Amino acid sequence: MFKFIYQVASILPGLFHISNTLSFPAPNGPYNTSLTITAIKDKHRLDPFAPTQQPRVLMISIFTPVHPSSCNASLSAYMEPTTAAFEDARLEAYGLPSGIFESLSLQTCQHDSLDLPDFPIILFSPAAGTTRLFYSAMAQQIASAGYIAVTIDHPYDGDIVVFPDNTTVFGLDFTDDQIPLAVDTRAKDISFVLNQLARPGIMGTLNIDCGANVSKSGVFGHSLGGAASAEAMLFNSRLVGGVNLDGTFFGDVVEKGLHRSFLIFAHDGKNLTNDPSWEALWPRLTSWKRELMLAQSAHYTFSDLPDVVDILGLGGLLPSEAEEMLGSINGSRAFEVVTTYVQSFFDMVLKGKDSELFGGPVEEYPEVSFGGY
Template structure:
């Protein structure tokens, strides 16, 4: 399976802005196989995610959820819609369980193969990246807000791990979701690896209009997925004991790329979701004239592609329809994958810096974590954040837009 993203959605990406150590990818019409790279072979030196910054220890577990009320939209023969969820949560201090794995070796291999890097970066170097959450850690006492986290199209949920861990350390339960058949490879029970049938369907679309229609299906389908996850974590018959640590009155949807579009779609479809963030994703479902019911929403993107007046007009249109508290922030020197683990891990591997997105891995991580947490603290915990009132000297890369 090979994903060859269209220029309009993932164009001009270089090593540190593509998904986990990935080189530029050509268009579907220009290649018959995955892109190759002449980058030097990466060493197998240990990679490590940045440490969480909050006061809580972090626990983690993986959930397999099956929505038997829906048939999978990409592979109907597979039957019911399946999801894999990484749940990060505040934990009691002194947890001694094993460290949560970053991703499986096969998931890492498929991700690298898709980008022609299987001979450049060892899959084991990626899969064994050190995380800071402990398996089977006892939850901290209390009930915490829930954050539903959705990754980009063709992107494993693992690449948002540093954000998930940090939010958990700050007092949030975070459910990061792999949507079946929408990632390069996702491990499911029974040794199954599901690859990106949705991406293959996208690559086969005849034109941009058809592609936009398909991506809208992705966005609205993910909204149904996230609503189901919310049901299972907080409903009358929750999976395991998660309802005891989640406050169902405080819920946010956050996503990267098409996951950011899905965050807005989730708010449109589900009134239980109180706030949302789109990290550098085109809005494939239009925000209607009625807005989001007065609920807060933040747009956080690249200055090159998502400042007012740039090519993605969905942000200009969406901004006009947002009817509650809102912010439109862009980050100078950033790339599409700035808001993921990519730059931090690529830097450790010694790969070249993309001259179009020279923001360091540390700043990429710091800005993403800080502004996402500030938004959630203000709107789910009721703590006013002066950071969101306007530009600050300590974050000169962050631009406040008010078109």
């Protein structure tokens, strides 16, 4: 995913200075959000990718809605220091200013204890080789609409996962033959996280007063995370709606299909005709379904990265190699479109709200076109 960074570095060294106080804009939903980060261990499952036999352990970020009147405003680091330094090093070595990811923050609320009403749960799985932290702003925006949004790191699959004791797991180079196992493992990770969120004891350790209601939850993911989202839905009926952001499907779901609501959101030029897995699954999606495409987008448009480019003041300054990864669409606009459609889908599925966005193209978002058949 970082080829574009290397190309940019050779063109833009010293072009701008990184401030120590760069922050993503506050989310614009009716709620503010708190952020809780923790590790959770699955004592009943061995990690299939670990070099020794050991339980599967995950890192998660939980974005929780907070009423504005209860918000004690604060800034939370966009990335913890080890991950930020790891990602920054890939930039510094090629001439970009130091401290890019170490300088970024999210506007959040501090909390001593939270009592959650029936906010629906939405789980998120990132692209292969990509930290969950590159999707934190997206998750926060969705949480501000009244959801508990939880992003999941899948160890040995993401490029780096850092645990609270500073244990660090770096990503493996998976072969094509290992991809189905990776998707199956991610799907089990998703179900495990959902189970843990329902346990008051687990939530109590996070200063949350009760277990969450997981009986009607949603899941979405980017790239391989989109495939894992569909696979998780196949085996977990509590996941009543899912979104695949630009990912090829793998696993049993391609043959067995789904009987619950599903949205596919593609980068410019990707559709049922050029991804065989999409073509195979589409007729087996027997409930509500839509296939959307975002004009001027590319694969990593469906992450925080285009918005980071805008925050850094690099919009329109990147070379063509960057567009191959991030697209040519304005970063903040891409962020708005993607989060709006994802949120509207879950508003429909989890809250029963109607949305004109899925009836066909709308004037407000001309970048979005409809496919499928």
